[in-house]
Amino acid sequence: MIEAVIWDFGGVLTTSPFEAFARFERERGFPVDIIRRTNAANHLENAWAKFERAEIDADTFDRLFAEESLALGGAEVRGxxxxxxxxxxxxxxxxxxxxxxxxxxxxxxxxxxxxxxxIGSQSGRSLYVAEVMVLFDHVIESAKIGLRKPDPRIYRMMVEALGVDAKNCVYLDDLGVNLKPAREMGMTTIKVVDAAQAIAELEQATGLKLG
Known part of the structure; x- marks a missing residue:
């Protein structure tokens, strides 16, 4: 019996940034997938991880990401x-x-x-849309609590906040590494590739007509 559906935001409720990464790399002549590979290398303690836990500021992230991308792929990509x-x-x-x-x-x-x-200070647009965020019963943001996925503690925090059993939850994310801890807790997991596929799997998991 499903009690709760837990969502990732970027790449699930919004389009994936991976397409933008690829376009940027092509335009700049950078190696293919240099951004994603830099994100994935030492993914628990790299610049991206530290920034998402609010352990470093934007200037430090800019410098560290450039250093990491240069060391990994021979191209300096500024954070x-x-x-x-x-x-x-x-x-x-x-x-x-x-x-x-x-x-x-x-x-x-x-x-x-x-x-x-x-992001908002640089692009003139917020990463999050307030009208969507208020739809959730509970929201956990890595930069506010100093923990990030795939740390199992962040999933346990959500289950406790909602007052549900993990085995009765569905979890959606666009990254397999973030789905693994949820699956190990007993959640039904959905890897989001696109909206149509995700909705079809959600319908199957919840028994609701969503299309």
Whole structure:
């Protein structure tokens, strides 16, 4: 029996930043996937991880990401140039599914995010949309608590906040590394590739008609 549906934000309720990463790399002549490979290398303690836990400021992130990308792929990618690429477009069909699910189940959002204004101050646009965030019963943001996915503690915090059993939860994320801890806790997991696929799997998991 499903009690709650827990969502990632970027790449789930919004389009994936990976397309923007690839376009940026092509335009600059950088090695293919240098941004994603830099994000993935030493993924628990790299510049990205530290920034999402609010352990470093934007200037330090800019410098460290450049150093890491240079060491990894031979191309210096400034962190300050990567941040605006994170801002995706809302997927209206996913937001509609969230609203429908919220009428029947508890909802939560676990997001690896960045310190306040890290993106908005540079792109003129916030990474999060207030009208969507208020739809959740509970939201956990990595930069506010100093923990980030895939640390198992952040999933346990959500389950406790919602007052549900992990085995009765569905969790959606676009990254497999973030789905693993949820699956190990007993959650039903959905790796989001696109909206149509995610909604189809959500319908199967919840028994609701969402399309």
């Amino acid at each position: 300050s140039e990567v941040l605006p690429l994170l801002v995706g477009d809302l997927r209206p069909e996913m937001v509609a599914a969230l609203k429908r699910i919220g009428q029947h189940f508890k909802t939560g959002c676990i997001t690896n995010n960045l310190p306040a204004n890290a």
